[in-house]
Amino acid sequence: MLQINNLVVQIEDKRILNGLDLTVNDGEMAAIMGPNGSGKSTLSYVIAGKEDYEVLDGEILLDGQNLLEMDPDARAAAGVFLAFQYPLEIPGVATMTFLKAALNAQRRARGEAELTTPDFIKRVNNAAGQLEMPKDMLKRALNVGFSGGEKKRMEILQMALLEPNFCVLDETDSGLDIDALRIVSAGVNALRAKNRSFLVITHYQRLLSHIVPDTVHVMAGGKIVRSGGKELAHELEANGYADYRQPTAAE
Amino acid sequence: MGAVTLMRTPAETALAQAFEAAKGKLPGDRDARVKAFNDFIEVGLPHRRVEAFKYTDLRAAFREAAPFAPRPTPEQARTAAAGAKGFGETGALVVTLVDGHVVTEGSELADLPEGVEITTITEAHGVGHTLLDHLSPVPLARENPVYQLNSAFMTDGVVIRIAATIAVERPIHLRFVTTGAFATATRTLVVVEEAASVILLESHEGPDGAAAQLNDVVEFVVGDRAKVCHVRLNAEGSEAVALSTVTARLGEAVSFDSLNVVWGAALSRHQVYLAFAGERSLARINGATMVKGRQHADSTLVVDHGALHCTSRELFKTVIDGEGTGVFQGKIIVQPHAQKTDGRMMSASLLLSEGGTMNNKPELEIFADDVQCAHGATSGQLDEDLLFYIMARGIPKAEAESLLVQAFLGEAIEGVECEAARDALIAGVESWLKAR
Numbered sequence: 001m002l003q004i005n006n007l008v009v010q011i012e013d014k015r016i017l018n019g020l021d022l023t024v025n026d027g028e029m030a031a032i033m034g035p036n037g038s039g040k041s042t043l044s045y046v047i048a049g050k051e052d053y054e055v056l057d058g059e060i061l062l063d064g065q066n067l068l069e070m071d072p073d074a075r076a077a078a079g080v081f082l083a084f085q086y087p088l089e090i091p092g093v094a095t096m097t098f099l100k101a102a103l104n105a106q107r108r109a110r111g112e113a114e115l116t117t118p119d120f121i122k123r124v125n126n127a128a129g130q131l132e133m134p135k136d137m138l139k140r141a142l143n144v145g146f147s148g149g150e151k152k153r154m155e156i157l158q159m160a161l162l163e164p165n166f167c168v169l170d171e172t173d174s175g176l177d178i179d180a181l182r183i184v185s186a187g188v189n190a191l192r193a194k195n196r197s198f199l200v201i202t203h204y205q206r207l208l209s210h211i212v213p214d215t216v217h218v219m220a221g222g223k224i225v226r227s228g229g230k231e232l233a234h235e236l237e238a239n240g241y242a243d244y245r246q247p248t249a250a251e
Numbered sequence: 252m253g254a255v256t257l258m259r260t261p262a263e264t265a266l267a268q269a270f271e272a273a274k275g276k277l278p279g280d281r282d283a284r285v286k287a288f289n290d291f292i293e294v295g296l297p298h299r300r301v302e303a304f305k306y307t308d309l310r311a312a313f314r315e316a317a318p319f320a321p322r323p324t325p326e327q328a329r330t331a332a333a334g335a336k337g338f339g340e341t342g343a344l345v346v347t348l349v350d351g352h353v354v355t356e357g358s359e360l361a362d363l364p365e366g367v368e369i370t371t372i373t374e375a376h377g378v379g380h381t382l383l384d385h386l387s388p389v390p391l392a393r394e395n396p397v398y399q400l401n402s403a404f405m406t407d408g409v410v411i412r413i414a415a416t417i418a419v420e421r422p423i424h425l426r427f428v429t430t431g432a433f434a435t436a437t438r439t440l441v442v443v444e445e446a447a448s449v450i451l452l453e454s455h456e457g458p459d460g461a462a463a464q465l466n467d468v469v470e471f472v473v474g475d476r477a478k479v480c481h482v483r484l485n486a487e488g489s490e491a492v493a494l495s496t497v498t499a500r501l502g503e504a505v506s507f508d509s510l511n512v513v514w515g516a517a518l519s520r521h522q523v524y525l526a527f528a529g530e531r532s533l534a535r536i537n538g539a540t541m542v543k544g545r546q547h548a549d550s551t552l553v554v555d556h557g558a559l560h561c562t563s564r565e566l567f568k569t570v571i572d573g574e575g576t577g578v579f580q581g582k583i584i585v586q587p588h589a590q591k592t593d594g595r596m597m598s599a600s601l602l603l604s605e606g607g608t609m610n611n612k613p614e615l616e617i618f619a620d621d622v623q624c625a626h627g628a629t630s631g632q633l634d635e636d637l638l639f640y641i642m643a644r645g646i647p648k649a650e651a652e653s654l655l656v657q658a659f660l661g662e663a664i665e666g667v668e669c670e671a672a673r674d675a676l677i678a679g680v681e682s683w684l685k686a687r
Contacts, residue, residue, distance in 0.1 A: 048643045073647045090640075091658060092662055101654065105644075141658075
């Protein structure tokens with residue numbers, strides 16, 4: 001599924017990722033944990049294709065395709081989805097308009113027929129129901145006036161609709177109260193499938209007791225410094241990141 | 252005045268000659284025309300050292316004066332009316348003006364709905380119609396050279412009266428079509444009596460490449476508790492110079508909306524002079540402008556709060572591509588007795604290219620002490636983070652940019668009450684974006 005080899009990334013002459021290697025297999029739920037400034041969010045942005053970062057070396061292969069050569073929209077059409085840590089508000093763009101534009105753009109890029117409006121609405125309503133989202137949220141401009149928790153739910157709704165095969169969740173747990181965390185986690189778990197992989201970025205073990213990972217990776221100083229099973233998350237929760245802190249340019 | 256005369260530009264000289272030749276034939280009060288022309292020619296075409304025209308130099312824009320168009324033949328009128336796009340199918344009651352003349356071809360002037368009176372300004376002058384007493388309802392406008400030129404030359408136009416308490420169901424659509432490099436001067440007067448309501452649509456279009464010089468004025472006299480929704484579209488040809496003025500005098504508890512959408516003309520200037528003459532009225536003046544290439548579009552407005560408890564909202568959105576130029580000049584005046592005025596004015600521009608220019612000049616002149624007034628102006632580019640967010644969902648860059656530009660302009664357009672016209676405007680924005 002996803003293979004990252006020797007990824008070296010900087011922003012404004014500051015080195016953030018230092019030769020990162022990571023493999024996520026088909027159907028795998030991988031978690032990345034690590035202290036602030038270890039480069040976790042940078043990794044998510046570089047996978048999705050944000051322009052601000054300069055990739056100095058390495059490759060990111062999704063089913064053999066090098067994502068680094070593709071624009072963000074092409075990556076999305078190829079199956080990448082990033083659930084943003086801070087989803088953006090888009091005043092003046094109706095949520096339904098946006099969702100339909102995204103879904104149909106991806107279908108066009110893949111050579112599939114566009115959805116009819118009734119079919120589209122049915123899919124949105126199904127996904128919204130699962131995530132216990134009030135209908136009026138869908139009638140507003142995208143994310144405008146949404147609470148932090150509502151924005152995160154909207155990210156998961158988009159993920160459910162777009163049916164990506166590689167999902168990156170960047171601190172999806174931040175800003176969620178316990179009920180919202182349960183709903184969002186259930187939404188993610190419902191999407192687990194043998195041809196869909198996840199990379200869940202988080203500071204805390206809390207999320208991982210709802211979304212149980214297959215593998216846990218510790219990131220520090222811009223690379224993966226330790227990998228293990230789900231028990232590694234418990235160990236980190238107990239001991240903290242002290243063992244992994246090291247002075248880096250990112251901090 | 253001798254020295255001024257000597258300094259006349261070729262265009263001013265041509266206008267003076269045209270006025271001399273025409274003044275005996277033009278309908279209506281000749282003295283009023285002569286006064287307007289003298290007021291105009293005394294100062295001449297305004298240039299950039301005239302403060303109100305600092306960003307829009309009409310002396311430079313008028314190298315020559317285009318000839319006024321003769322009345323089109325029925326055949327020409329039919330062809331022009333048939334080719335007009337307007338707002339598409341709106342179900343509106345249409346009055347067509349070709350090259351500045353009201354034509355019966357493509358116009359619905361008979362069997363009008365109850366309480367609706369429509370006549371031409373030429374006919375109204377001919378019979379000395381009492382409605383003409385309402386002409387020029389906002390004295391401030393009479394000092395404006397563009398308005399003065401129109402008052403001197405007005406050849407034709409429409410007089411509309413909506414009788415008291417009549418709510419006109421069908422929008423009234425004034426369809427202005429230009430066929431060549433002509434000058435026009437049209438005057439429209441809309442008198443909306445007490446508690447009546449009307450939607451007035453105006454579309455202006457002409458052929459690309461023809462250096463037409465257009466000057467149209469639409470005046471509203473709005474009675475107490477009446478409601479007006481006015482939508483104007485400038486889809487003029489690529490070489491046109493399009494000057495337009497809206498004046499409005501509002502009674503008590505009026506609701507008045509006026510939107511001007513611009514994507515046409517090489518140079519345009521749209522002026523609004525709005526006067527609150529009765530208490531507790533609400534006016535919303537919006538603009539949505541798109542310029543590209545070397546287009547220049549100016550929106551200038553003066554809102555005169557002369558009564559208690561009135562509210563004004565101005566929202567002007569400008570999108571600039573290529574080497575286009577946008578201008579916004581807005582002035583809110585609050586008279587000493589106009590307490591409890593609530594005025595807010597906003598100009599926002601989006602620069603899509605390196606070469607674009609936006610000039611903003613908001614002004615407040617407040618002579619009352621118990622008022623709330625604010626103005627703001629912003630200029631910026633498309634937000635890169637928003638673009639990334641949209642693209643990360645699979646939407647290609649051009650489409651993502653279009654979504655953001657449509658959303659930006661949409662805020663000024665979404666209040667349009669005539670759904671068909673609103674849809675046509677939104678579709679127009681989309682085509683503009685596709686073509687850029």
